Every structure is written in C-alpha cells, then in structure tokens.
Amino acid sequence: MKRTLGAVAALTVTFQAPAFADGHQTLLQNASVIDVETGSIAEDQNVLIEDGMITAIGSRVRANGSATRIDLDGAYLLPGLTDSHVHLTSRADKHGLRRLLISTPRAAISGVANAKITLEAGFTTVRNLGAPGYADIDLRKAIDEGEVPGPRILGAGQGISITGGHCGDATSLPYEDKVEGRAADGPWAARQKVRENKKYGADLIKFCATGGVLSPNTTINAQQFSLEEMKAITDEAQALDLKVAVHAHGPRGIQSALDAGVDSIEHASMITDASIAQAVSQGTYLSMDVYVSDYILSEGEAAGVLAESLAKERQVGRFQRERFKAAVEAGANIAFGTDAGVYPHGTNARQFAKMVEWGMTPLQAIQASTIGNADLFGMSDEIGSITVGKYADLIAVPENPLSDVSVLEHVDFVMKNGDVYKNELGD
Numbered sequence: 001m002k003r004t005l006g007a008v009a010a011l012t013v014t015f016q017a018p019a020f021a022d023g024h025q026t027l028l029q030n031a032s033v034i035d036v037e038t039g040s041i042a043e044d045q046n047v048l049i050e051d052g053m054i055t056a057i058g059s060r061v062r063a064n065g066s067a068t069r070i071d072l073d074g075a076y077l078l079p080g081l082t083d084s085h086v087h088l089t090s091r092a093d094k095h096g097l098r099r100l101l102i103s104t105p106r107a108a109i110s111g112v113a114n115a116k117i118t119l120e121a122g123f124t125t126v127r128n129l130g131a132p133g134y135a136d137i138d139l140r141k142a143i144d145e146g147e148v149p150g151p152r153i154l155g156a157g158q159g160i161s162i163t164g165g166h167c168g169d170a171t172s173l174p175y176e177d178k179v180e181g182r183a184a185d186g187p188w189a190a191r192q193k194v195r196e197n198k199k200y201g202a203d204l205i206k207f208c209a210t211g212g213v214l215s216p217n218t219t220i221n222a223q224q225f226s227l228e229e230m231k232a233i234t235d236e237a238q239a240l241d242l243k244v245a246v247h248a249h250g251p252r253g254i255q256s257a258l259d260a261g262v263d264s265i266e267h268a269s270m271i272t273d274a275s276i277a278q279a280v281s282q283g284t285y286l287s288m289d290v291y292v293s294d295y296i297l298s299e300g301e302a303a304g305v306l307a308e309s310l311a312k313e314r315q316v317g318r319f320q321r322e323r324f325k326a327a328v329e330a331g332a333n334i335a336f337g338t339d340a341g342v343y344p345h346g347t348n349a350r351q352f353a354k355m356v357e358w359g360m361t362p363l364q365a366i367q368a369s370t371i372g373n374a375d376l377f378g379m380s381d382e383i384g385s386i387t388v389g390k391y392a393d394l395i396a397v398p399e400n401p402l403s404d405v406s407v408l409e410h411v412d413f414v415m416k417n418g419d420v421y422k423n424e425l426g427d
C-alpha cells in the first residue's frame with residue numbers, strides 16, 4: 001500500500017513515519033493465522049492493530065468505522081521474520097580487496113538501501129553483527145525516527161578482534177599501511193572495547209573467537225582470544241546488560257566461548273558433539289548460516305572473494321551443514337542467522353529450505369526465525385508470534401509455508417509496527 005505525504009505533494013513513498021493519529025485502527029481481514037508455537041492454522045481470522053500493536057485476534061473481531069481495512073484473501077499470516085546475523089552495510093558484490101575502497105559513509109548508504117530490501121523481504125527485526133564506524137547504530141536511529149524504511153535493528157557496532165584477527169583487524173595491506181586502533185589484546189583492553197561499543201550505542205556485543213573464511217591471513221581453526229579474555233568480554237557485557245554473539249568456526253574457539261557463557265555462537269561450523277551437548281544444557285543459541293556457502297562457492301570469485309577464502313570455504317561449508325544436522329538432532333537452540341551481506345540482502349529466506357534439507361521441519365525452521373530469535377534477542381514479549389500485546393510485525397504469503405517453506409522467499413505482505421511496507425497480495 002502506498003501513501004502520499006500531504007505536505008510533499010506528488011511524492012509517493014512506500015514508507016512513512018507513523019501516519020496515523022493515536023488510536024487509529026487497522027483491521028487485517030480473512031487471514032489464515034499461523035501459530036508458530038504449535039504449527040496450527042486458524043482460518044478466516046481478523047487481526048486488529050492499534051498504535052503499532054496487535055490488540056485483538058479472532059473471527060468475530062471488528063474495528064471502528066474509520067479503521068483501515070485490508071483483505072488478506074485467505075493468505076497465510078505469520079509473525080515478521082527475523083535474522084540473527086546480517087551486515088546491512090556490506091554488499092555481496094564487494095569482497096576481498098574491493099572492501100578496501102569502501103569508506104564508512106559509503107557503507108552507511110548501502111545500509112540504507114539494504115535495510116529497505118531486507119524489510120520488504122519480510123524480515124522485520126535483525127541483529128547487525130558488525131559495521132564500520134557504528135553505521136549500524138545510526139541506521140537504527142534513522143529507521144526508528146521514520147526517516148528511512150527498515151527492520152528493527154539490534155546493532156553490535158564494531159566487532160571485537162585480536163591483533164590481526166577476524167572481526168576488523170585482519171588486513172591485506174602491507175605493514176607500512178597498517179591501520180591502528182581496531183584490535184584489543186588482553187582482558188582489560190577487551191573490556192575497554194565493550195565499554196566503547198556501549199558508549200556509541202551498541203545493543204549487543206560481537207567478538208570473534210576464531211579466524212574467518214573471508215578475512216585474509218586468519219585461520220578458521222585457530223582460536224582468537226584466550227579463555228581469560230573471552231570471560232572478561234562476557235563479564236563486562238553482562239555488567240552493561242548486553243548480550244554477546246560470538247563468531248567461531250573451529251572447535252577450540254567454540255568450546256572456549258561456550259565456557260565463557262556467551263549467548264550465541266555464530267557459524268559454529270566445526271562444533272563437536274561435546275560442545276553441542278554443552279550448548280543444549282546451557283541454552284546457548286547456535287546461529288548457523290547454512291545457506292551462504294552456496295553463494296560463496298558459486299558467485300564468490302566474481303564478487304572478489306580471495307582465493308585463500310574460497311579454499312577455506314571449501315574446507316568448512318559442507319562440514320558446517322553436517323554439524324547443523326547433529327545440533328538439530330541433539331535438540332540445540334537454533335537461531336535463524338544468515339550472514340546476509342556476504343550474499344545478497346533480501347534473499348535471507350533462502351536459508352529456510354537449506355535448514356529443512358539438513359534436518360529441520362518447516363515449522364522448526366520458521367520457529368528459529370520467529371520465537372527462537374525473539375528469545376535470543378531478549379524480545380519474547382514484543383515479537384516472534386501473532387499475540388495480543390506484541391508489535392504488529394506481520395507478513396503474509398499466499399501458499400502454506402508449513403508445506404513448502406521456500407514460499408517465504410517471496411513475501412507478498414509486510415507490516416512493521418502497524419505500518420504497511422508492502423502489499424502485493426492479489427497482484
């Protein structure tokens with residue numbers, strides 16, 4: 001649905017700051033409401049929205065005369081999807097040495113474009129796990145102020161790295177051109193980085209416990225930070241009421257991060273059975289990006305991915321999927337995290353089918369992206385299900401995603417906070 005801003009004649013926008021006065025009602029009619037907790041579907045439902053919140057659900061729910069009415073024509077209504085691992089300021093066609101040419105303002109501009117694309121793909125909340133110059137925090141502010149469209153963002157600000165490590169201090173540049181100031185070595189230096197992230201508005205902390213695939217001169221098996229440093233980061237973050245997301249591919253880094261008590265392990269590619277068992281008993285979320293390997297191995301070279309990174313991806317891609325299957329079978333908490341930005345924004349939902357291919361039911365994959373992530377984000381009271389009192393973050397698709405989860409790759413209707421950003425139902 002498009003609305004025209006009266007003050008700016010002829011400018012039609014697909015987003016807006018809240019356009020309605022307090023108390024305005026929107027009624028979604030004739031929806032097949034999916035209960036993501038149970039997988040049950042209630043047909044012919046109306047959902048009433050007021051001040052950005054869901055206020056009533058049922059077949060007999062009515063709205064007042066001035067309400068906006070939207071007929072969903074039987075489409076399947078789900079809570080907005082969420083992604084626990086994106087990089088909105090990154091572009092999938094700019095890898096390797098191309099990254100050296102991107103300034104922070106340029107990355108921020110990409111972030112604005114990618115936020116819109118991500119929201120229109122049905123992702124109404126994302127965790128942004130690392131951005132240059134706190135661009136993710138300013139993007140979050142611009143979205144929350146209604147200046148640009150985008151999902152709710154939980155931003156990690158600047159990822160915390162050891163000297164030369166993945167998360168911001170790996171470099172292809174020679175020694176003479178070294179960039180100072182991104183790394184932290186030692187528990188107090190690491191604590192200082194946590195405090196700095198808090199100072200500039202981060203909503204959570206990200207650090208890297210192993211090398212990475214896409215960073216030069218890092219080893220995916222090698223642990224980054226000692227257990228002592230990881231404990232310091234986690235302790236400092238908890239003191240500041242911030243959750244901790246940890247990049248880790250290799251088994252030692254994963255195990256140390258679990259011992260340090262972090263909230264989620266990102267990638268978790270080479271997680272051992274013993275670490276899975278510990279994640280299960282602690283309730284640690286595993287945010288395994290099991291789709292992205294397809295993109296890196298097929299499109300990566302043309303997008304500038306370094307030869308050494310392609311070699312690392314070949315080592316880890318399939319192995320990660322096997323470990324994902326083991327984690328699912330063990331009953332681990334699985335987040336839905338894609339690393340979008342490495343591959344094109346807006347195609348986040350391609351990961352659903354991959355998760356089903358590697359051991360989940362469609363309902364479990366949808367749960368990861370809704371109630372699962374909501375729990376990980378500490379937002380279970382606000383998002384993750386179609387429940388009275390939660391935000392009206394809602395999406396709709398014409399076919400049943402519990403039968404074929406890939407229908408989520410093309411979302412026809414997107415509402416965030418009660419505002420409609422996309423409605424192609426019936427087109």
Ligand code: ARG
Pocket residue numbers: 211212213214215267269289290292293313316317320339342
């Ligand atoms: N950002 C990650 C890294 O550089 C991407 C890893 C992608 N590969 C994978 N199999 N999940 O390490």
